[in-house]
Amino acid sequence: MDKDKTPQLPRRMTRSSTSSSVSTSNHVVAAEVNSLEPLTVNDLLVVGDPISLDDIISSFPGRSSQIREIMRLLGPLNSPMLPLFVYGGPSTGKTSIILQLFRHLNRPLVYSSCRTCYNHGILFESILNQLLLHRKNAANGYSNAKRCERPSDFVNFLREALTNVVNNLKKSENSISNKMTTKGKIGNMIYLVFDNFQLVREWEKSSTILPLLFNLYDMLKMPEVGLIFISNTSPDTFYSNMGYVEPVPVYFPDYTEGDIRQILLRNQLNQKLYSSFLDVALHSFFRITSQVGQLSATLKPLYEKYCEPLSDKGKGVAHNSEMNLRLSTHIKPHISSALNEIFKISSLASTEAKTCKEEKLKGKSRRSEQSEELGSLDFHMSTCAKYLLISAFLASRNPATLDASLFDSRGGSDNRKRKRKPSEKALERKETLEEELLMKGPGTFPLERLLAIFQCLVSVAEDSSDDDEQNNNALGVQSGNGSLMSDILLQLSSLCNANFIFKGRSCPIEGSTRYRSTISEDLALKVARSLKFPLSKYLYRS
Amino acid sequence: MALENHITKAVNVLRSRICDPKFIFSNDSPDSNYSKLKFMISSSVTEACNNSILLLGPRGSGKNAVLELVIQDLLQQYPDSISVIRLNGLLHSDDISAFKEMARQLCMEHQLLFSKAASFDDNSQFMVAMLKECGLAHKTVIFVLDEFDLFAKGKQRLLYSLLDAMQSITSQAVVLGISCRLDADQLLEKRVRSRFSHRKLLFLPPSMEDSQSLLVRMLTLPIDSSFPHDYAVEFNKNVRVSFLLRFKETLNKYLNIDSSVKDLLRFLFCAVSHMDLQTGFLSRENFEVAFSSIQRHPKLEFLRTDCSELELYILVCMKSLELKEQSLCNFNSVMKEYKSVHDSFQTSRNACLRAFEHLIHRELICFTDNRGQSLSVEFRPVKLLISPAELHQGIGANNSCPVS
Structure with missing residues (x-):
């Protein structure tokens, strides 16, 4: 704690008295005391190998127009932007596309999800921790960089931290600009990403926090800051009597049946077999839901069942239309029962959930047979x-x-x-x-x-x-x-x-x-x- | 390569103009708000008197930006006799933090040591004392209260003590309230209102002609050394000529819906970011794309693409229940209706329930009560959040909709 505080104190003093440049070395010293490797601005970049735009587009089927739109709105290096509002149903690739795009662009971003930061205090502190390049560890007692509860403190700290980071970025850019080409540059923009933004509405003080976050861009008056809101629900569900200048909306529609087929076909060993399976099964499921997570969870056990007759004879069976017919007649009765059970299990297809599902399937079929057996209770009770x-x-x-x-x-x-x-x-x-x-x-x-x-x-x-x-x-x-x-x-x-x-x-x-x-x-x-x-x-x- | 370079540069210039409020409002015709405001403030600075002004206007009409410009000019003009204190109703609406922030900024301004531990009382006394001192030193303190209407909530102690301190002869301060509520002065308590000089500046959205000229000004590239001369000239010609012929239509359509400056900028931002980087010129398509990408109908979009067949059925059932003038409906009654509409009833209750929950999640329907937990989802009454016309339009446009 103390070690952390001492180098920070003079920094604040210098900022308040003279707005002269604040050296990075201060930062590095503060961090070095505590951890093995000091955090630098580069830690705000998304980790991973550089990825090309085409790779991103090909890895997200059916999303090329959205990807291009976001790329355009983010603009070329060092161009300021108005706040973005990205919305669309769950599992439509909003967050992962944004993160991958930043990996491609190699620009610093501060990502905070309103689900893990479950109230405004924690959200504020997490943003500040990232911006101040602060790392919680034993030496500082796992404390936050700044304690802040009030929105007024947050905006003050945020402005201070942002100007700091932006100055550093500008300085480092100046120093390397003559050496490197535009490719390696990270620019002097910094982006704040708020994920799961719809949850903010249920927070305790949502009536003040929501307009604050929406007006943050106008309040900071810093063109180097880009804001991106990611939400499940559309912007019109955020209306309040406060009013704000609306951010630029970007819509992620749900996948079409063709897209889903493409997504499900990825990472499958036997593409042909799986696609014939999808021919049989997908349409009836798509009638009920179009969420990738739910679909993949329900289709997985079904596919195993589909393959059951095959495994007796070994994998080397020639794939022909006759075989298809036989398999599809085999799977038909299972589909309707699985359709009814489709939503019982949460979307994550862990093995546990799968076995549980199978049990339930059995229970269901037993009940339909009107057998005398007890419907099994899956929990114990006195x-x-x-x-x-x-x-x-x-x-x-x-x-x-x-x-x-x-x-x-x-x-x-x-x-x-x-x-x-x-x-x-x-x-x-x-x-x-x-x-x-x-x-x-x-x-x-x-x-x-x-x-x-x-x-x-x-x-x-x-x-x-x-x-x-x-x-x-x-x-x-x-x-x-x-x-x-x-x-x-x-x-x-x-x-x-x-x-x-x-x-x-x-x-x-x-x-x-x-x-x-x-x-x-x-x-x-x-x-x-x-x-x-x-x-x-x-x-x-x- | 060189061509691409200056196209990117042009995009950058345009985008930074859009994001920079100073550029947008920096025209000073004699009767603009800018000159009025500047005159008012500078007269109270030079004549050493107190003043209070309200800047009213819808959101995004440039109240703050104009004020910022004025303050900047005045700071250049009278660098030693002005200090600015900025408060925001969103951040400092409670008295304690407002006084604290005020004391903090006063301390920073005058190189004093700010104590975090100072109490509310200390801070308010400090403020009054500072006002007196500044008055004696012939220094004007400008208080900018953004979101003024939020300060008028509660006891209005901040406003009262501020305006009361200004009543003394020695003090020299200007209070500027910025609000998007046109009735902001009516919110004030009597004791506050009587101390407030009722000066109001109204910010109106620009007229069609003004916004068009603003647009041309925004989109004109400077003809100097920063761009190749041919390109800049060509670009400007392109904007000016094609604007008159082609953008105008889309622009007018947009201005009929949203007419404040900020909304116009948002529109411009979209158009500029859709600019073709190959040719490097703005085209009519850019504006049309921007128009359609800004003018969103989330509910219709949901109906058109996201809604599964089952969910559509549920919505239609709810609507038909509504037509039957059933005052309340919940999941069970919807299911009953669904069974009667859809003969071949094969989807299970669970699947329907999940579809129902999905609709609630996407806010196409919502619970009428928010008491919550006492009942399970099936029994809680719900209502449609979508008009029959929208539903009809959406169903017509849905691609997976069965023919019926």
Whole structure:
């Protein structure tokens, strides 16, 4: 800390008293104390071998017009620019294209993602750290170069740091300009890139930070600074009553089917086989989503399945149309099931996710076969919690007035209800009730009702499994016992934390807290099946 | 090689002109805002009196740039008797940081030691004392308050103490408020308003003729040694002649939509950056490309290219629900509608739900309540953020849309 501070202090003093040039050596000394290799301005360049523009265009299929447009807007060396606003859906190549272009151009940029810098303080500090060529390490206690929370401090520090960097760039350019050609120059522009900019809207102080960042260019009044905003959402979602001069928009549309085919075909070993696979599979998936990440994640296991018949005979099989036909008939049934499961897994196709997906696929097919097997729950839960979950589900779905008839005389009352003839009026009412359920979602219930239902269920379960004493023990609850309450409340709170049950604020009229179950019917049925509990018997179906 | 070199140089010159507000506003006709403002400030500097002025006008009309020019001129004219304090409502809207920043700039200006630890009270007393001292030394302090309307939020303590300090005979200060709210002076409290001299300068967007002449001036290359003479002459001729014939149409179309200077510059910037580096001249296509690249319709674009078939179906279903005058709709009711519209219902609920979420993500639909978490996505009521006409147009233009 101290070592870091001492060289910095005089620098600030020199800046404030005389705006004379600040030497780089100061910088280097400050950094050298702390780390093995001092950071220089060159560290603001994107690492990697030089890459040509044609390479970039060929490595991003379907993006050549966007790449050219950005290149034009960035302009030749040392030309100032107005702020850019790059937007387009997720996984359309916004960030990677910008970074690759800067690698090609070999110009310094300060990249900060608003996702990793999750509030304005951290964003400010990360930008300043990069600009001041500061590296966090043990010697400075992993501290930031500057502490700054307030926007006013940030703008002051930023201006100071930027003028510093720009002066250095200009100086180094002057010194090497006679030696090198234009190719090796890094110019005197510095670019600030804000990625995932749409997230700023959800920040705590977004109403002041957003206009600040949009007006940053006008506020700094430095032509050497270029700003680039990258966002998922279009500029019109950022309107506020503050107003600002809009940045120049650049739009990245989603890929077309042809582009996606090209992208997916890259890095495939057997191009021919894969393209025939895509012929069969891609179109139906493209109907649902056009996001590369999601598509590649779902197509990967499917492709393995597609290749299954091949692997028996070895890879050397001649590829012909007959073979294609056979393979495609083999894969057809899988496609429709995979279509339904397409979004279950997050877009990253890790091996873990893949196996998980396969399990789910199996579960799905089993369920469709109406087999007696239990739908496998992919998480563990205590029996008590399961009962609690089911009772919460029942309490949310069933109207409170019917509790007595459902639970009092076990089974008897609801038989009677089923026998009742559906009259015209009842049908009508049923429809409106159904509608209401669809619109309002699960109802709320007080704690007392949940506990009452829970005790009913537990007693039913005990009766039904009298012979199965083991199960009873595993349940570990004795109805009517005073000590059970605290245990159950504990379970309830953990269920609330896991977001299975939503705990609302206390009702102003009744005064008690109300709960609401958030699980779907599928899940409830699964849980019930794992307990061998006849849930459908207790579910009120108008 | 040499040709390419000076074409790049020409682009650079044009781009730096566009990004340099001083170049744009540096014309001084007698009744321009520039000369008015300069007269006002310089008279209060020479006559040693207090003054307060509001500069009002829409965003991007050059309030700040003109003021900057004036201040620069005055600093040259009276280098010893002016000090400028700049505050921005976006940064210093709370009193504490405003006074701190003011004290910091005063210290820097007068080579005093600035203490970071000074309290709010210290800073405000320091400010008053400094004003008095400056008045005795016949030095005018110019306070520039950018985003003036934001200072008028809350207690307005900063404005009050500033204007109150100016009431004393000895002080000598000018307060310049810059705001894009034309009713900025109405936001002031009574005690502040009574101390404010109601001088207002209105900045209006330039007329069609003015912006056209500005454009020609911006795009004219200097004919001196920096460029080959032939090229510069040719370029200028090209701009002047072809402007009258060809750009004008596109430009007028653009000016009908956005007419402030900044918007014009944005347009110019796009056009210049699309300039063909082979020929080195601006063509009509450049302007048309710039026009289309600036005039974006994000929602239509989304419908046209990004939207999958399923998402289109969902949007259409929501619209038809809206037509049926259902006050509320959520995912479940949309799905019901979808089933009734689309007989061969094969896509699963999950896929639809994800498509639905994607639409929410792209902000074509949004939740009507923002209470959040109490309900799962399926049940929360949603509304369309897109007009039926837009939807119709988008569906017509979508290339993957089924014929129906």
